[in-house]
Amino acid sequence: MLYAAVAVRSFRRYSTYTAATLAGIFTNSVFGLIYSYAYIELWRAAPHAGGYTTTDAVTYVWLGQSMIMTVAMWSGGTTDDLNERIRTGDVSIDLYRPVPVLWWYYAGDLGRATYHFLTRGLAPSLIGLVLFHIRGPATPAAAVGFAASVFLAVTVSFAIRFLVATTAFWVLDSSGIRLMSAILSMALSGMVLPLNLVPGVAGTIVNALPWASYVQVPIDVYLGRHHGTDLLAALGFQALWAVVLLGLCGWVLERATAKVVVQGG
Amino acid sequence: MSLIDVRDLARTFVVRRRNGALTRSRSEVRAVHDLTFSIGAGEMVGYIGPNGAGKSTTIKMLTGILVPSSGRLRVAELEPSRQRTELARRIGVVFGQRTTLWWDLPLRDSFELLQKIYRVDAARHRRNLEEYVELLDLGDLLDTPVRQLSLGQRMRGDITAALLHDPEILYLDEPTIGLDVISKGRLREFLRTLNAERGTTLMLTTHDLQDIEALCDRVIVIDHGTAVFDGPLGDLHHRGESRRTLVVDLVDEAPPIAVPGAETRKVEGPRQWLTFPAGASAAPIVAAVAASYDVADLSIQEPDIEDVIRQIYAGG
Ligand SMILES: Nc1ncnc2c1ncn2[C@@H]1O[C@H](COP(=O)(O)OP(=O)(O)OP(=O)(O)O)[C@@H](O)[C@H]1O
Numbered sequence A: 001m002l003y004a005a006v007a008v009r010s011f012r013r014y015s016t017y018t019a020a021t022l023a024g025i026f027t028n029s030v031f032g033l034i035y036s037y038a039y040i041e042l043w044r045a046a047p048h049a050g051g052y053t054t055t056d057a058v059t060y061v062w063l064g065q066s067m068i069m070t071v072a073m074w075s076g077g078t079t080d081d082l083n084e085r086i087r088t089g090d091v092s093i094d095l096y097r098p099v100p101v102l103w104w105y106y107a108g109d110l111g112r113a114t115y116h117f118l119t120r121g122l123a124p125s126l127i128g129l130v131l132f133h134i135r136g137p138a139t140p141a142a143a144v145g146f147a148a149s150v151f152l153a154v155t156v157s158f159a160i161r162f163l164v165a166t167t168a169f170w171v172l173d174s175s176g177i178r179l180m181s182a183i184l185s186m187a188l189s190g191m192v193l194p195l196n197l198v199p200g201v202a203g204t205i206v207n208a209l210p211w212a213s214y215v216q217v218p219i220d221v222y223l224g225r226h227h228g229t230d231l232l233a234a235l236g237f238q239a240l241w242a243v244v245l246l247g248l249c250g251w252v253l254e255r256a257t258a259k260v261v262v263q264g265g
Numbered sequence B: 001m002s003l004i005d006v007r008d009l010a011r012t013f014v015v016r017r018r019n020g021a022l023t024r025s026r027s028e029v030r031a032v033h034d035l036t037f038s039i040g041a042g043e044m045v046g047y048i049g050p051n052g053a054g055k056s057t058t059i060k061m062l063t064g065i066l067v068p069s070s071g072r073l074r075v076a077e078l079e080p081s082r083q084r085t086e087l088a089r090r091i092g093v094v095f096g097q098r099t100t101l102w103w104d105l106p107l108r109d110s111f112e113l114l115q116k117i118y119r120v121d122a123a124r125h126r127r128n129l130e131e132y133v134e135l136l137d138l139g140d141l142l143d144t145p146v147r148q149l150s151l152g153q154r155m156r157g158d159i160t161a162a163l164l165h166d167p168e169i170l171y172l173d174e175p176t177i178g179l180d181v182i183s184k185g186r187l188r189e190f191l192r193t194l195n196a197e198r199g200t201t202l203m204l205t206t207h208d209l210q211d212i213e214a215l216c217d218r219v220i221v222i223d224h225g226t227a228v229f230d231g232p233l234g235d236l237h238h239r240g241e242s243r244r245t246l247v248v249d250l251v252d253e254a255p256p257i258a259v260p261g262a263e264t265r266k267v268e269g270p271r272q273w274l275t276f277p278a279g280a281s282a283a284p285i286v287a288a289v290a291a292s293y294d295v296a297d298l299s300i301q302e303p304d305i306e307d308v309i310r311q312i313y314a315g316g
């Protein structure tokens, strides 16, 4: 099947950059250490902040580090290729092939995410396990839910990165928009600080935004904070954003194609 | 019924330019206009013209990645921009300046993906791949990532990629750009074989007129967006002011030779260059020169196709 082949090729492609992977794991682990000590102090001062125990909080840190590359929070997904191909005009070749561009890049990004999850995701968490005895998934349901949630996290982040990349169809230099998007993802995903710590209305809002899908939701699922229908609701929240954003991607791509094909780029 | 049918085709681009902080001007570029031609199955057509003439724009419309502003366009009885995906299965495109291969993947992987994209059945894919790998000498390169290939190697890979699904038509937009003489020669040889054995219709744009001389029985010259010549390569010579040159080496230096039917263009010591219309016979001129001067040697230069085309461009 074409998309499986695309995902496999993409997985293999990223696996050739071993040095980058090792350097990345090192960096994630260093940040994991720093955050862990900071969180431990924080939770000593405010026990059960956000409803997390200290072990939960440290687990949150390491899983957060593991999610960074899995969802390609800053960059590094196949959406970077798309951005570059739009900039150089090579995207017209993508448009000309009898394959829908959106699914092509999505399949590639899933292959990439699988590779990054297995390397840059798993490795820091193992270090966290050895050094800080972080928790395993709360229940079997939480483990299965976590897998589904990570998949949806990648999908939502892909859709947002895809939208950001396609701005290159309309603006000459999209690096500013990409930077802004990276900052938003970092702040609003819960990677720096769990979104549950944000008080009041602001907290409700950030928890409802798509970026919460990146880190906050998968980790809460892992920690077993959602049970039964609540677990389904958490996954449904991610799925809803995934569908809405992918729909938006399709619409934007249609406009972009029209622009290239009708206006000539 | 011709395979490619173009009638009164036109394409304008709207260019918006910012002139100052607030003012913007909007101008229209007529990239292609009043373009009419048709190409039959199995033809090899050279599509030439100076920079900015509209060659790439035409190819883009033929492949369906650009919508014409007006006119009629049919390729294999399909309307390219509306039936782009259907058409894509029947045509191959090679853009000399772009690659359809995946930069980070070994050549082999790109070919496998293309098999799946075009849904070529496995046996046919294997047969085609074997043949093109053999003909284009790609055997040792199959496991090399595309980014490590030289330009010539990449081009051979791109051509294979464009042919794996057995297209009826192959468009080549500057396929020999940047290649050395030997690689160009091999590529031309390959394209000739492809056309002879599979009957693939070829349309190529190039700035290398040797490509045309080696491959195409027919040329379409486009200038300022419209065709200024369409016919056999040989006929180009008879057009316009095309002239042959008679180079005369005299025994001694002499004032410029004056004989009827020829013009003396240049004198350098005992050597003189006379030109006469390409359509006229050289015999009376040679005879007239020999009758009145002491001639040591004579030679005739055929008009250079580049000169001919330059004249067409200049006249257009
Ligand atoms: N997307 C576009 N927007 C505006 N103008 C364009 C666009 N594409 C092409 N043009 C203009 O249309 C004209 C024809 O361009 P085209 O690329 O078809 O030329 P070409 O014959 O391929 O030239 P070259 O030999 O340099 O490749 C040029 O004047 C070019 O500037």
Ligand SMILES: [Mg+2]
Pocket (backbone or CB within 6 Å): B055, B056, B057, B173
């Ligand atoms: Mg061109």
